[in-house]
Amino acid sequence: MAQRQRVMLLYLADSSLEAKVIAWTRWDGTGERTHMSGDSDEPPYPTGLDALLDGWRLFQFSTLRPEAPGEEFRTSYLKYEFAFEQLVDVDG
């Protein structure tokens, strides 16, 4: 039995896992499902914590860094990225 990884990125409204999901991304290493940009308009979970409660393993999240001097009010990339995984048994 081999294992494959499913990865899910959740972007939250603040740095806490309890915050609501505002953006999301999924990739399926088993090949069962193909995800792509624009494939769903409703998030898979309402909050990051809900993903944990459903068995997803959190393996990375973005750090909090002070804004660069002179750039305090600039907006750019989404700030609160949480990366989750599931390991799935597959034949082979």
Next chain:
Amino acid sequence: MADRSELLTTREMAEFAARGILRFDALVPAELNERFLAEVGTSGPPPGNPAGTPLADCYRESVVREIVALPRVQGIIESLVGPEPLFDHHGVHFSPPSSLFEAKGFRVLSQHTHQDSTIDPRRAFDLQLFYFPHEVTPEMGGTRYVPGTHLRVVSEVAIGRYQNILGQQKVVCPAGTVFAFHHGVWHGGEVNRSDETRFMLKIRLSPTVRQCRLWNTDDLTEDTTAPRPIFAPHTFNDPDPNDVRNILMQPEPWHEFDTGRLEWMQRIRFWRYLVGDESADVDYWWTRVENEPS
């Protein structure tokens, strides 16, 4: 010069400042839509023009010349990038049915979300007209876009890992619909699941004048952004949809709690540029952090 009645209103400009997008359903008449599709079908996409060519000198052999000369289209262009904009580039986007590719064994994926061109921190802005010459149904996979992302400074498709964003929209529209996009709006093409090829013409135009009060400012008064009680119940419970302050402070579903406030500040900064008043503010956001008595 466009007729003043065809220019955008202050309310529409505030909407553009806040969301980066204006939509005009079925703006182009059926006859011009049909001629455009016939032209593309027989001659291919209209030839491009050298970057920096005045728009007035472009499309001499194409029906696109008549489309951009429509009074309302002229009014939209002039309100946003002035009366004599320059042509940057255009693209005829055509998307055949995905089944044609899938039958050949290709994996069909939608286009990654991106911001056009490259990092662009200006307050000046380019206009991107998205013209849909035929009806776009949900199955046809019209352009996906995220309202309110235009003031985020990012590097093109570096945002490609964001597959879905709360509040994202997908174009479904009648024939002849025109969208006016700020160049910074995050967007991407969807997969065409219909049996028809989808067409869209995108034209990027740049200004030659300072983009200050180019619209019909008859309804722009000194108290448009006058101070008001902050966090007052009426601003939440019964907001006047025509009040510029309410339009500029309207949150988007994807706003993070803290940077959503920065989005409001960026909109106000953009509004300052549009009205030519560096003291303009809404709900004290800039006045508070600029207050350094000496």
